[in-house]
Structure formats: C-alpha cells, structure tokens
Amino acid sequence: MKKLFLVSTCLVLTACTSLPNRDGATGPIPDAFVYADDTVNAAALDRVWWEHFGDPTLSALIEQALQANKDVEAGLAALRASRASLRIANASLYPQLSAGASANSNSDNGFDDVSGSARGTASYQLDLFGQNSANRSAAASSYEAQYYNQRALELTISSDVAFNYFSVLALRHRLEVAQSNLDISERIFEIVKARYEAGSVSRFDLKSQEAAVANARARLPQIEQQLVSTETALAILLGQASQDFSAPKGALMEMVPPDIDPGLPSDLLLRRPDLLGAEAALRAADADIAAARAAFFPSIDLSAGVNAGLTGGTSVLGTLAGSLSAPIFSGGRLEGQLESARARADQQLAQYQQATLNALRDVDVSLSALSTAEKREAELFIAQSASDESLQLAELRYKTGADDLTSLLNAQSTAFNAADSLYQGRLDRLSAAIDLFVALGGGWSEAPTLASL
Numbered sequence: 196m197k198k199l200f201l202v203s204t205c206l207v208l209t210a211c212t213s214l215p216n217r218d219g220a221t222g223p224i225p226d227a228f229v230y231a232d233d234t235v236n237a238a239a240l241d242r243v244w245w246e247h248f249g250d251p252t253l254s255a256l257i258e259q260a261l262q263a264n265k266d267v268e269a270g271l272a273a274l275r276a277s278r279a280s281l282r283i284a285n286a287s288l289y290p291q292l293s294a295g296a297s298a299n300s301n302s303d304n305g306f307d308d309v310s311g312s313a314r315g316t317a318s319y320q321l322d323l324f325g326q327n328s329a330n331r332s333a334a335a336s337s338y339e340a341q342y343y344n345q346r347a348l349e350l351t352i353s354s355d356v357a358f359n360y361f362s363v364l365a366l367r368h369r370l371e372v373a374q375s376n377l378d379i380s381e382r383i384f385e386i387v388k389a390r391y392e393a394g395s396v397s398r399f400d401l402k403s404q405e406a407a408v409a410n411a412r413a414r415l416p417q418i419e420q421q422l423v424s425t426e427t428a429l430a431i432l433l434g435q436a437s438q439d440f441s442a443p444k445g446a447l448m449e450m451v452p453p454d455i456d457p458g459l460p461s462d463l464l465l466r467r468p469d470l471l472g473a474e475a476a477l478r479a480a481d482a483d484i485a486a487a488r489a490a491f492f493p494s495i496d497l498s499a500g501v502n503a504g505l506t507g508g509t510s511v512l513g514t515l516a517g518s519l520s521a522p523i524f525s526g527g528r529l530e531g532q533l534e535s536a537r538a539r540a541d542q543q544l545a546q547y548q549q550a551t552l553n554a555l556r557d558v559d560v561s562l563s564a565l566s567t568a569e570k571r572e573a574e575l576f577i578a579q580s581a582s583d584e585s586l587q588l589a590e591l592r593y594k595t596g597a598d599d600l601t602s603l604l605n606a607q608s609t610a611f612n613a614a615d616s617l618y619q620g621r622l623d624r625l626s627a628a629i630d631l632f633v634a635l636g637g638g639w640s641e642a643p644t645l646a647s648l
Contacts, residue, residue: 220477220544221551224461228555230562231457240456240466240638245357247453247632248625252443253360256433257353263434264352270345277341284334287327290319318498326489329482336479342643343472350468350637352432354629359429361629364447365622366422369615373418376611377411379586383603384408386594400600407604411611447621452628457562457635463554466636470554473547480540487533493521557634565631568624575613575620582610 245257261267296313322328387404390396430440464470500514522529589606592598632638 220474220547221464222548224464224551225555226460228457228460228562229559230566232562232566240458240632240635242638244632244638245353247455248357248450248628250445250450252445253357256360256429256443257356260352260356260433261349264432265434267345267349267352270348274338274341274345277338281331281334281338284327284331287320288322288331290317292317312502314500314502316498316500318496321495321497323495324489324492326486326492326494329485329489333479333482333486336475336482339643340472340475340479343468343475346468347472350633353637354633356429356432357629358626359425359432360442360445361447361450361622361625362425363422363429363442364445365618366418366425368447368618370415370418370422372611372614372618373411373414375614376607377408377415379607379610380404380408380411383590383593383607386590387600395596396600403600403604407607447618447625450625452565452624455565455628455631455635457558457631460555460558463558463636464551466638467554467634468636470547470550473543473550477540477543477547480536480543483536484533484540487529487536490529490532491522493519495519554634558631561627561631561634565624565627568620568627572617572620572624575617579610579613579617582606582613586610 243254246254292315294313294315320327384404384407387396387400391398391401426440426442427437429442430437433440464474496518498514498516498518502512502514586606586609589598589603593600593603
C-alpha cells in the first residue's frame with residue numbers, strides 16, 4: 196500500500212509539471228480574406244517564390260544573397276549555437292560517465308617504487324518530476340524558434356533583394372524619362388528663343404521656358420542619387436562592397452506579377468515562419484514554467500564508482516551511493532522563478548496573438564494593394580499615351596501661334612508626370628506582389644528535424 200501511495204504521489208507531482216494546453220491560443224481565425232478574389236490559374240506558393248516573376252537575373256541575385264548575406268551568416272551561427280544548447284540539455288537525460296588514472300613514486304632512487312590506480316565513475320539524476328525533461332523541451336522549442344526566425348530572416352532578405360532590384364530598374368527608366376524631358380525642354384526653349392528674337396513672344400515666355408529647362412535639369416541629380424542609394428543597398432544585401440558593384444540590367448515592363456492564391460487564413464499558422472517561431476517561443480516559455488514548478492520537488496542523484504590498483508596485485512573497490520535533496524527554504528527564490536516564468540509565458544502568448552493579427556492584416560492589405568496597383572497601372576498606360584499625343588499637338592500649335600506657352604508647358608508637365616508615374620506604378624505593382632508573397636510566408640513549410648539531437 197505504501198508503494199502504491201508513493202507511485203501515485205509521484206504521478207500527481209509529475210503531472211503538475213506538464214505543459215499547459217494552448218489550443219485556441221490564437222483566438223478566432225476568419226474563414227476567408229476580405230480582398231481575396233477567385234483567381235483562375237493562380238500561382239501556387241513554393242519556396243522559390245521569386246521565380247514566378249520569370250526573371251533569371253532576379254533568381255540569381257536572390258540565390259547569391261542567401262549564400263553571401265552577412266545577416267544570414269550571423270543567423271546561421273546563432274542557429275548552430277541554439278542547436279548546441281539543445282545537445283547540452285539532452286545530456287541531462289543520460290548517465291554521465293568518467294574515468295581517470297594516476298601514478299606516483301615514493302622512491303628517491305628513480306622509478307623503482309611506482310604505484311598506480313585507475314577509477315571510473317557513473318552518475319545519474321532521476322528525473323522523477325520532469326525538471327530535466329522540461330529543460331530539454333524548453334531548449335528544443337528555443338531551437339525551433341531560432342530555426343523559424345532564420346527562415347523569416349531569409350524571407351526578408353530575399354524580398355529586400357527583389358524590391359531593390361526592381362527599384363533600380365524603375366529608377367533607371369525614370370532617369371531616362373527625366374533626360375527625355377530635359378531634351379524636350381531645351382528644344383522648346385530654342386523655339387521660344389527664336390520667336391522672342393522675332394518679336395512674336397514676350398521676354399516673359401523666354402524666362403518661363405528658361406526656368407522650365409533648369410527645373411528639368413535639376414531632376415536628374417535627384418534621381419541619380421536615389422539610384423546610387425538603391426544600388427548600394429542591393430550590393431550590401433548581396434554581401435558585396437558597394438564600390439565594386441553595378442546592378443545588372445533587366446526588363447522592368449516585361450515583368451508582370453503572377454496571380455497568387457492566398458489560401459485560407461488558417462493556413463498562415465502553418466506556413467509563416469514568424470508565426471511558427473512565435474509559437475515555438477510560447478512552447479519554450481511553457482516548458483520553463485514546468486521546470487520552475489519541478490524545482491520545488493526533491494531531486495535524487497545516483498552514483499557508482501570503481502577504483503582499481505594497477506600495481507602490487509589486483510585491488511578493486513566498488514562504491515554505490517544515492518542522495519536525496521529537497522528545498523526547504525529559498526527566501527522566495529523558487530517562487531520568484533515560477534512567477535517570472537509564468538509572466539514570460541503570458542508575454543509570449545500576447546506576442547503570438549499579436550503576430551497572428553498582424554499576419555492576417557498583412558495578407559489583406561497586400562491583396563488590396565496588388566489589386567489597386569493593377570487598376571492604377573491600367574489607367575497610367577492610357578494617361579501616358581494620351582499625354583504624349585497631347586504634347587505633340589501643343590508643340591505644333593505653339594509653333595503656329597495657335598496657343599500660348601502656358602498650354603505647351605502644361606502639356607509637357609503632364610507628359611513627364613505620366614511617363615514617370617507609369618514606371619513608379621509598375622514598381623508599386625511588383626512591390627505589392629512581393630509583399631503578398633512575404634505575407635503568405637513565401638511558400639516555405641519545412642520543419643526542423645530534432646530526432647538526431
């Protein structure tokens with residue numbers, strides 16, 4: 196009866212250290228995204244999401260960044276350190292073995308009187324109340340969190356490379372538009388100058404067009420500086436010195452974002468690495484609570500040893516020992532550790548729930564932005580074509596004296612803004628597609644393997 200009571204007591208106390216049930220920790224998940232459309236032949240998410248843009252240069256840049264980016268390298272080092280911590284935690288679940296040998300001589304005349312001995316010891320801590328198991332679970336969950344955080348970092352790096360590459364291409368087009376606008380301004384200035392010298396227009400027209408030329412010329416260094424900043428940022432992402440880097444060429448207007456199937460909101464919990472990392476961190480915090488609870492209970496250590504003499508005949512001595520220790524008074528230390536572990540778990544739970552809300556929002560915002568950018572770009576194409584024709588007519592009418600300079604300048608400004616906006620619109624559309632791929636987790640769903648640790 197006493198043995199049955201002791202076993203029952205141990206089972207009850209061990210249950211007190213078990214991990215809590217976190218089912219439904221995320222709160223209610225909507226059935227569908229608000230801005231998701233029924234899209235035929237939508238692109239399926241996969242790890243190499245960038246290949247859906249159909250640009251081999253982009254794929255090469257991202258692969259290079261994932262191999263050479265310094266933040267990725269630092270993250271991999273942190274992941275190795277976390278893996279080592281898990282191995283350390285695993286060691287507490289197994290017996291510890293050690294061996295040693297010694298030799299000494301009491302002779303003053305050399306080594307004629309030498310004695311030696313060898314010893315071996317084994318020790319093991321009974322994990323009756325699950326403290327070591329809880330510590331191992333915490334280390335395993337921390338490793339998983341680090342693993343998922345590394346995947347989230349790689350997703351961020353790859354999306355940054357794509358955005359900066361597209362931005363470089365867009366800025367190059369915008370620089371061409373600005374140069375073309377300057378050429379038009381200078382050509383109009385020559386027309387105005389000729390008409391001024393002929394007495395057909397006033398000095399006001401001449402100075403107005405001179406100012407327009409200066410403003411057109413001033414746009415060039417501004418865009419050039421933006422191009423330098425973006426290009427050097429891309430070099431850093433690729434792990435290269437910016438001084439020796441030149442971004443490759445690409446056909447911006449030939450890259451059209453694919454239709455993307457967002458799936459169900461609940462899918463985000465299984466494929467967004469940041470959410471998986473937050474969930475793993477929550478499990479680690481829960482395991483810390485279990486370990487803090489187990490610290491209130493006794494610990495039992497077993498040890499065995501063998502000592503053998505190596506000289507003067509066989510002499511073997513074996514020992515077997517066990518020890519029991521239990522906390523009696525800790526001055527509130529154990530209680531404080533438990534309270535701290537519970538508070539960290541509450542913090543991780545709130546952060547996990549907040550990350551889930553942010554993830555759901557990210558997808559809907561990206562879906563809306565992608566749809567809006569597509570509609571806006573269609574109108575920009577119309578505006579660009581119409582403004583080019585309007586500029587040609589305005590220039591002809593000014594030459595013949597049918598319109599004044601103000602009408603021509605307005606037409607030129609409209610044509611420049613339309614062309615510039617068209618490339619910015621394509622960049623916005625591509626960027627929205629990148630954001631959607633990232634918001635959906637990038638199509639990545641690989642889990643860490645812990646069986647070998």
